Amino acid sequence: xxxxxxxxxxxxxxxxxxxxxxxxxxxxxxxxxxxxxxxxxxxxxxxxxxxxxxxxxxxxxxxxxxxxxxxxxxxxxxxxxxxxxxxxxxxxxxxxxxxxxxxxxxxxxxxxxxxxxxxxxxxxxxxxxxxxxxxxxxxxxxxxxxxxxxxxxxxxxxxxxxxxxxxxxxxxxxxxxxxxxxxxxxxxxxxxxxxxxxxxxxxxxxxxxxxxxxxxxxxxxxxxxxxxxxxxxxxxxxxxxxxxxxxxxxxxxxxxxxxxxxxxxxxxxxxxxxxxxxxxxxxxxxxxxxxxxxxxxxxxxxxxxxxxxxxxxxxxxxxxxxxxxxxxxxxxxxxxxxxxxxxxxxxxxxxxxxxxxxxxxxxxxxxxxxxxxxxxxxxxxxxxxxxxxxxxxxxxxxxxxxxxxxxxxxxxxxxxxxxx
Numbered sequence: 001x002x003x004x005x006x007x008x009x010x011x012x013x014x015x016x017x018x019x020x021x022x023x024x025x026x027x028x029x030x031x032x033x034x035x036x037x038x039x040x041x042x043x044x045x046x047x048x049x050x051x052x053x054x055x056x057x058x059x060x061x062x063x064x065x066x067x068x069x070x071x072x073x074x075x076x077x078x079x080x081x082x083x084x085x086x087x088x089x090x091x092x093x094x095x096x097x098x099x100x101x102x103x104x105x106x107x108x109x110x111x112x113x114x115x116x117x118x119x120x121x122x123x124x125x126x127x128x129x130x131x132x133x134x135x136x137x138x139x140x141x142x143x144x145x146x147x148x149x150x151x152x153x154x155x156x157x158x159x160x161x162x163x164x165x166x167x168x169x170x171x172x173x174x175x176x177x178x179x180x181x182x183x184x185x186x187x188x189x190x191x192x193x194x195x196x197x198x199x200x201x202x203x204x205x206x207x208x209x210x211x212x213x214x215x216x217x218x219x220x221x222x223x224x225x226x227x228x229x230x231x232x233x234x235x236x237x238x239x240x241x242x243x244x245x246x247x248x249x250x251x252x253x254x255x256x257x258x259x260x261x262x263x264x265x266x267x268x269x270x271x272x273x274x275x276x277x278x279x280x281x282x283x284x285x286x287x288x289x290x291x292x293x294x295x296x297x298x299x300x301x302x303x304x305x306x307x308x309x310x311x312x313x314x315x316x317x318x319x320x321x322x323x324x325x326x327x328x329x330x331x332x333x334x335x336x337x338x339x340x341x342x343x344x345x346x347x348x349x350x351x352x353x354x355x356x357x358x359x360x361x362x363x364x365x366x367x368x369x370x371x372x373x374x375x376x377x378x379x380x381x382x383x384x385x386x387x388x389x390x391x392x393x394x395x396x397x398x399x400x401x402x403x404x405x406x407x408x409x410x411x412x413x414x415x416x417x418x419x420x
Contacts, residue, residue, distance in 0.1 A: 011036070015292035019139070028136055028394040030295045034387070037299015050301050061297060061351050064290040065131050066229050066243045067222070071287045072134045072151050073247020074275060078255055080148045081248070091343075092153045094327055096160050099126035099347075102323040103316050103385075111312040111381065116172065117360075117374050123164040124357060124378075125316070125385045127157030129350015130240065132390060135291050136397060137346065146339050150346050152244075156190070158352040159238045163189055165356050169363060172372050189237045196235070197242030200228040201249025202256075208273040218282055221250075221275070250275060294351075301354060302387045306380040313384025317392060320347065320385075345396035349386040357382035 014036075018029035042049045103122035107113045113121065133154045137147050167182040204211075204224050211217050225246055232242035249256065253272040275283070304310060321344075328344045360375035372378075 011296065012289065012292060015288070019288075022139055027398050029139075030132060030136065030291075031391065031394040033292060033295035034299040034302075034390055037296040038302060038304075039299075040296070041300035041302070043302070043304040048300050053297070053300075060290075061131075061294060061354075062239075063226075064294040065240060065351055066225060067283065067287050067290055068131050068134050069155060069240055069243040070225055070247035070250075071283045072130075072138075073244045073249075074251035074280060074283065076148060076151065076248050076251060077144060078248060078252040080145055081152075084145060084148060088149055088152045089156070091149065091328075091331060092156045092160075094331060095153065095324065095347075096126045096157050098323050098327055099320050100164075102319045106316045106319045107312070107381070110315055111309075111377070113374050113377070116168070117372065117378060120165060120168045120172075120360065120372070121378050121381060123161060123168060124382050125161075125320070125349050125353050125389075126164075127161040127349070127352060128154040128347050129352065129386075130154040130158060131291070131294060132348045132350040132393075133346050135287075136348075136393075137342075140342070140397070142342055143339065146342055149343060155241055155244045158240055159189055159193075160186060161352050161356065162238070165359070169359060169372065172363075190241055192235070193232050193238040193241035194245045196232045196237065197228060197245030198249050200224070200242070201246040201253075202272070204246070205250055205253040205272040205274065208275075209271060218279065221279065222283075222286070298350070298354065298386070298390075302383045303380060306377065309377055309380035310384045313381050314388050316381070317385050317388045320389070321345075321392065341400055345393055345400060348390045348393040349382075353382055353386050357386075 015029065015033065018032045021027060022029045039045060040048045100119065100122035103125055104115070104118040107118040107121050108115055111118075128150075130151070133150055137150050163186045164182060167185060204221065208221075211220050214220070225243055228246055229239040229243050233239040251274060253274040257272040324347050325344045328340050357379045360372040360378050363372055364370050364375050
């Protein structure tokens with residue numbers, strides 16, 4: 001037990017050192033944390049395994065995602081959302097479809113998976129990981145517009161991955177796939193999650209003034225977010241999108257009150273409050289600690305038992321990166337080269353892909369027959385894609401530092417960011 005506490009304390013100290021090293025050298029701290037997880041995991045030392053963590057691991061990962069998304073939403077300017085919303089949706093949709101297609105074609109012709117299984121694998125890895133993208137971009141010298149694009153893309157693409165992958169697995173069970181049903185599920189999951197999260201944010205911003213009078217009230221905001229997240233998930237919608245919407249409303253409460261509420265009622269009927277500086281700092285401290293342990297958990301969860309699947313994962317990741325570079329070059333021609341470069345390299349896979357990876361194997365085990373072919377290989381390939389996408393994104397972030405310095409890039413000088 002004493003050794004465990006020593007390790008946890010040392011890990012937090014190391015996380016701060018890695019973050020400081022990232023600011024100086026642009027070598028992402030997440031890469032070191034994932035490597036620590038791999039070292040501790042079953043592939044090397046075997047001190048910790050995902051089975052030992054049980055449900056605690058997935059619960060912890062979900063809690064980390066909630067805190068990262070709400071913290072990002074609080075820092076997001078609603079004017080940027082209004083200005084760049086159409087472009088964000090377009091980039092997210094094009095990138096998701098292209099990544100799915102590239103991964104599916106590569107998996108079919110290179111790895112030999114049948115088409116349905118290949119498309120299922122592609123849908124699992126077509127999005128970007130919010131819990132990985134957001135911490136990295138918050139430490140980079142990039143414009144607020146670029147942060148908005150990457151943050152919302154990671155949140156929306158996660159919903160697309162979940163809904164499309166679940167629809168495809170249902171299609172395996174029933175023998176047919178309904179495109180209309182898939183589109184309907186995506187829209188319902190997104191719209192209802194935004195409504196629930198937005199309403200929750202308004203309610204809490206109104207109550208916040210009174211809540212602050214309570215003793216030890218700092219944890220009540222995270223507690224309320226968990227309620228909103230859990231309610232949204234229980235209703236079958238995206239809790240991640242709800243948490244992000246909650247954070248956006250809470251972070252822009254003053255703007256919403258003066259620009260919308262007063263225009264409707266012509267007087268101050270709702271006294272909406274944003275989080276104070278102390279509360280924001282508290283959130284960021286929690287995010288930092290949870291992020292540290294989450295990336296170690298990701299490293300522990302990555303299996304290295306199938307060397308062929310690892311190789312195929314590398315090939316698929318390379319194909320996805322090539323497709324991403326081409327896409328951003330085509331749709332982002334009106335933006336700076338530095339912005340296009342950053343958006344192009346920020347496609348690491350994360351929590352959503354890791355959760356979906358084991359789904360085919362679990363479905364086969366529950367049914368007692370092979371409903372989804374190549375389930376074990378799909379799982380290994382997805383984990384391989386997660387690992388190598390993180391590694392390659394991290395290395396490209398490091399290499400991009402030279403271009404940012406050479407061009408004298410200053411985020412505040414960027415006024416146009418229109419991916420349309």
